[in-house]
Amino acid sequence: MAKSIHLSILLLLLVISGVQAQDLKTQKKVLLLMGTRFELVAVSEDEALANEAIEAGIREIQRIEALISEWQPTSQTSAINRSAGGMPVPVDEELYELIRRSLRISELTGGAFDISWAAADKVWKFDGSMKKMPAPEAVANSVRHIGYKKIQLIPETHSVYLTEKGMKIGFGAIGKGYAANRARDVMRGMGIRSGVVNAAGDLITWGRQADGQPWYIGIADPANKDKVFSWLTANETAVVTSGSYEKFAEINGKRYSHTIDPRTGYPATGLKSVTIICPDAELADALATATMVLGQEEGLYLINQLKGVECLLITDKNEMVASDNLHLHYYKGKPQAPKAAAVKTSKL
DSSP states (O other): OOSSSSSSSOOOEEEEEEGGGGOOEEEEEEEEEEEEEEEEEESSSSHHHHHHHHHHHHHHHHHHHHOOOSSSSHHHHHHHHHHTTSOOOOOOOHHHHHHHHHHHHHHHTTTTSGGGGGGGHHHHHHOSSSOOOHHHHHHHTTTTTOOGEEEEEETTTTEEEOOOOTTTOOTTTTTHHHHHHHHHHHHHHHTEEEEEEEEEEEEEEEETTTTSSOOOEEEETTEEEEEEEEEEEESEEEEEEEEEESSSETTTEEEESBBBBBTTBBOOEEEEEEEEEESHHHHHHHHHHHHHHHHHHHHHHHHHSSTTTTEEEEEETEEEEEHHHHHHHHEOOSSSOOEEEEOOOOOO
16 A cells, blocks of 8 residues: 555646735745655745744644654554554544544545555565566465454543554555645644645645645646646645556566555556545545555545545556546647646655
């Protein structure tokens, strides 16, 4: 269930370079957080306030990483993993609620999204070196400790219990979206009425650009990642992509995504990428991975049942499939962006 570093649909944040209204100014900072590239943008009349809000957003992301990272031994998530099969671990309400929401998404997706995927053994390689399928026994064994129903929540003590020794939880498919939500909330709480928080392509927007234009999210042509062939306007919107454009294995002529189905241990097939559009970056983050696992038919059916959630799928055959109510703007003739400064936001 890993998320791709370079996405098959290259998200571009198009910052319109027109006249700024009412002396509004756009401040931006790009840095490495949670092991990935974050970009924080704030629009304000007060340049100092915008920069202060960006720094506050960064601190919030760092705080969340310290809470949810399974790689930091001092995090509460690491404490939960160390106690697997032993004792329940009391945690902060924030982490408890994040796990509770994660389990609800697991129920919704039939286990296609599962934070206990972190316990999977690494039997697949997606660096081009894998030329034959692993043994079925190895694949089956790799997911022996996975299963969201084996995660128990104890509300009386806000405790989390992993019922089997060897189980682990990880937030790689939901954590960046949650962090983006929280950074936005902090910045908005400081008076920033417009901005963007972008975590390597998992982004959320609010308000409008300095000149009153909406934020533009460009979608690159899968056959030519440097050209935008369509775009959507974003206002109070999250856009998240999960894909395997560069990280995959090709065995006997069949392409296998690096996104693993936690229910079977086998890679997802059929889709190169999934882009989810909805108001919540956390939900979009989780649904992007789940839809990648479910595939075109089941994934599209799921998204079409969810109010306020849309998706754009690119199949292995480079076919584009959209959910029922997704409206994209297409460029006629030679693909080109609006008159804007395009900033690539999904490549490290």
